[in-house]
Amino acid sequence: MTATDTDSGTRADAAPASAGAPSGKTSVLRSGALMAAGSIVSRATGFIRSAVVVAALGTGLLGDSYAVANTVPNIIYMLLIGGALNAVFVPELVRAAKEHADGGSAYTDRLLTACTAALVALTAVAVLAAPLIVSVYTDYDGAQASTTVALARYCLPQILFYGLFTLLGQVLNARGRFGAMMWTPVLNNVVIIGVFGLFLYLSHDAAAGLTAAETRLLGLGTTVGIVIQALALVPSLRAARFRWRPRFDWRGSGLGRPLRNAGWLVMLVLTNQIAYWVVTRLSTTTGRHAVEAGLAGGAGYTAYSNAYQLWIVPQGIITVSLVTALMPRMSAAATEGDLGAVRRDISYALRSSAALVVPAAALFAALAPWVIGSVFEYGRTDAADIEVMAGILIAFAPGLIAYSAQYVLSRGFYALSDTRTPFFLNLVIAALTAGLSAAAYFLLTPRWAVTGMAAASSVAFLAGAAVTAHTLTRRLGPRAGTRTQRRATAVRTHLRLLVACAPAAAAAYAVARAAERFGNLAAVGAGTAALALVVVILAGPLRLTEITDMLDSLRRRTGR
Numbered sequence: 001m002t003a004t005d006t007d008s009g010t011r012a013d014a015a016p017a018s019a020g021a022p023s024g025k026t027s028v029l030r031s032g033a034l035m036a037a038g039s040i041v042s043r044a045t046g047f048i049r050s051a052v053v054v055a056a057l058g059t060g061l062l063g064d065s066y067a068v069a070n071t072v073p074n075i076i077y078m079l080l081i082g083g084a085l086n087a088v089f090v091p092e093l094v095r096a097a098k099e100h101a102d103g104g105s106a107y108t109d110r111l112l113t114a115c116t117a118a119l120v121a122l123t124a125v126a127v128l129a130a131p132l133i134v135s136v137y138t139d140y141d142g143a144q145a146s147t148t149v150a151l152a153r154y155c156l157p158q159i160l161f162y163g164l165f166t167l168l169g170q171v172l173n174a175r176g177r178f179g180a181m182m183w184t185p186v187l188n189n190v191v192i193i194g195v196f197g198l199f200l201y202l203s204h205d206a207a208a209g210l211t212a213a214e215t216r217l218l219g220l221g222t223t224v225g226i227v228i229q230a231l232a233l234v235p236s237l238r239a240a241r242f243r244w245r246p247r248f249d250w251r252g253s254g255l256g257r258p259l260r261n262a263g264w265l266v267m268l269v270l271t272n273q274i275a276y277w278v279v280t281r282l283s284t285t286t287g288r289h290a291v292e293a294g295l296a297g298g299a300g301y302t303a304y305s306n307a308y309q310l311w312i313v314p315q316g317i318i319t320v321s322l323v324t325a326l327m328p329r330m331s332a333a334a335t336e337g338d339l340g341a342v343r344r345d346i347s348y349a350l351r352s353s354a355a356l357v358v359p360a361a362a363l364f365a366a367l368a369p370w371v372i373g374s375v376f377e378y379g380r381t382d383a384a385d386i387e388v389m390a391g392i393l394i395a396f397a398p399g400l401i402a403y404s405a406q407y408v409l410s411r412g413f414y415a416l417s418d419t420r421t422p423f424f425l426n427l428v429i430a431a432l433t434a435g436l437s438a439a440a441y442f443l444l445t446p447r448w449a450v451t452g453m454a455a456a457s458s459v460a461f462l463a464g465a466a467v468t469a470h471t472l473t474r475r476l477g478p479r480a481g482t483r484t485q486r487r488a489t490a491v492r493t494h495l496r497l498l499v500a501c502a503p504a505a506a507a508a509y510a511v512a513r514a515a516e517r518f519g520n521l522a523a524v525g526a527g528t529a530a531l532a533l534v535v536v537i538l539a540g541p542l543r544l545t546e547i548t549d550m551l552d553s554l555r556r557r558t559g560r
Contacts, residue, residue, distance in 0.1 A: 116164065119160050
């Protein structure tokens with residue numbers, strides 16, 4: 001990470017002491033590193049989880065049924081409440097800690113109680129409406145529809161525990177305790193790996209469909225993983241001396257503002273989910289058409305979902321970790337009206353995350369076949385499946401840079417307690433995703449339609465990041481500081497990184513081709529090393545201080 005943005009790096013006016021938020025560059029980096037480490041382990045076990053699931057169910061229709069059933073709870077949760085919790089909670093808790101005499105304790109209890117009540121009601125309705133929900137996202141009929149609905153009924157209670165995980169995790173984040181929320185998903189992955197390992201041991205022919213007992217094992221086992229993930233936060237909450245006392249005296253308690261902000265976020269997530277519904281519906285239909293046409297390789301929703309899970313990893317490890325650590329500080333600065341500090345933190349986050357996200361995008365574009373193969377070349381997956389998923393990952397790759405930037409920029413608005421503007425900006429992303437995905441479905445063959453949908457997402461994220469950056473820049477005002485500091489812009493950093501990563505990606509591809517005879521993992525390792533080496537060599541001539549500062553920090557830590 002960079003040290004050039006000194007104002008951002010040394011600010012001491014972080015979140016209030018009562019909230020326990022960290023202050024200063026060292027604390028932000030330490031918190032970000034802790035979260036990144038947890039996220040790396042979580043993602044690594046997530047890869048194993050995905051590999052085991054694909055090995056058990058494949059990428060065909062049965063895999064699609066499980067993917068839809070397991071994804072629907074998260075969709076509904078994010079659609080109706082999850083996005084609001086993620087974006088509103090920390091700014092509101094930081095504000096309450098600064099403004100309330102009790103440090104925001106009673107306000108936190110009320111907000112938690114209101115959100116939990118909404119989660120319980122939402123979960124109950126979703127379980128009852130499982131057949132309708134599945135029919136909205138798929139055009140399945142017969143045995144496949146029955147299997148998907150049965151799996152969904154077992155998976156939909158996850159809504160409640162997704163919500164509790166987010167609520168309690170955001171309480172910890174607002175108090176400056178960031179690690180648990182990144183580490184506890186490892187437990188979930190371990191449970192799922194165990195469940196599908198048991199399924200592989202007990203099942204003899206999953207291609208023939210799932211029995212009632214197998215459906216129950218997969219559905220309930222998946223939900224148990226989320227339950228354990230949520231409950232695992234309790235020890236950290238106790239260590240933070242947080243005790244939740246349910247309070248129902250909501251009238252006149254100041255919950256109106258977060259509810260209004262949450263309303264805009266619900267609409268934002270709704271537009272996202274409409275676009276996602278288009279992709280899900282069209283990709284599941286494409287998968288069925290591919291099977292009917294006898295095409296080699298699963299070219300439906302499961303292939304799209306697996307590629308997406310790999311594609312999102314760098315953003316989850318790097319950008320989310322850094323921004324989560326900065327969010328309490330940004331919220332505190334916004335509460336004090338210090339827009340310059342908010343701007344500096346956003347610039348810092350954009351440039352620091354780009355130093356790793358841009359090379360990661362180049363790596364996906366150059367090494368997609370070997371990356372996909374190293375994770376999914378097991379069980380019922382064959383070379384044709386790998387080829388389809390690799391093409392989808394390549395189509396996703398350019399969008400990673402914009403998606404990461406969009407995440408940072410939107411948190412700038414949330415720190416300002418503005419959720420209305422991001423809603424309107426997000427319409428650009430949702431409209432382009434849905435429209436271009438529909439065009440891919442109608443214009444491309446079943447073999448390439450889902451790959452086109454991934455490319456549509458990349459185009460949408462690029463457009464969305466551009467309009468969001470323009471709008472937020474106008475909102476925060478002109479850059480302050482020395483001439484050197486004003487020249488250290490996120491756009492310049494991204495352009496220099498792209499210049500460095502172009503030859504690095506070519507070198508990575510050539511090295512991976514030479515090493516592939518030793519296996520996919522060897523090809524990925526050799527290609528990644530080549531890409532990193534070229535980027536490091538070019539960092540000096542291109543004045544990529546974000547990378548050179550990271551290298552200097554690494555040398556100091558290792559004593560070299």
